[in-house]
Amino acid sequence: MQTQKSRPARTAYDNARPHDTPIDRVLHRLDRVKRTAPDKxxxxxxxxxxxxxxxxxREAEDHKxxxxxWAGCGAFEIVAALGLNLGDLFPGDCRSLHQHGTGPMxxxxxxxxxxxxxxxETLVARxxxxxxNSGQEMDVESLDRLALAEQRISDALQAAGGVQ
Ligand SMILES: [Zn+2]
Known part of the structure; x- marks a missing residue:
C-alpha cells in the first residue's frame, strides 16, 4: 500500500490580498503618483x-x-497610453462601461x-x-502650474456663464 504524497502546501502569499484590483493596475503604471485622500x-x-x-x-466604492x-484627455486615451483598456478600470465584468464614456447626449x-x-486645481495648489512650506523654493514650474489652476477655474466660470 502506497502512502499518498500530499501536494505541496500552499504558501502564504496565496492568501494575500488580491493584487490585481483595477486601482493597483492603474497606479503601478502611472508616474509621479501622489495619494491625496484614502481613495484619491x-x-x-x-x-x-x-x-x-x-x-x-479615484477609486469608487465598487472598486471601479x-x-x-484636466487637460482634456479622454479615459480611452489614458488607458491606451498605459497599455490597458477601459475594461481594466472595472472589477469583474465591464457592464458599467455603458454608464461611463462618451455618450452623445x-x-x-x-x-x-x-x-x-x-x-x-485647489488640491494642486495645496x-x-x-x-x-517644507522649505523648498518655489520653482518656475510650480508658478506656471498655479497660473494654470487660476486659468482653468476662470475657464470653468466662463463656461458657466461668467460673472453676473
Ligand atoms: Zn492628459
Missing part, C-alpha cells in the same frame, strides 16, 4: 506631455477606477464636473504650498 490620487497624465499632475484618479485628465455645462475641476 493625482499623477502625471500618460496621454499627453504632462509635466504637471493633471490626472486625478475613475480617471480624469452631453449636457452643455456640467456643474458637478466643473466643481470637481476646481477641487482638483500640494505646491506644502512643498514651499
Amino acid at each position: 490620487w493625482i499623477a502625471r497624465c500618460p496621454a499627453h506631455d504632462d509635466k504637471r499632475p493633471s490626472l486625478s484618479i 477606477v475613475l480617471l480624469k485628465c 452631453r449636457r452643455p455645462f456640467d456643474y458637478r464636473d466643473a466643481l470637481q475641476g476646481i477641487a482638483h 500640494l505646491i504650498i506644502e512643498t514651499v
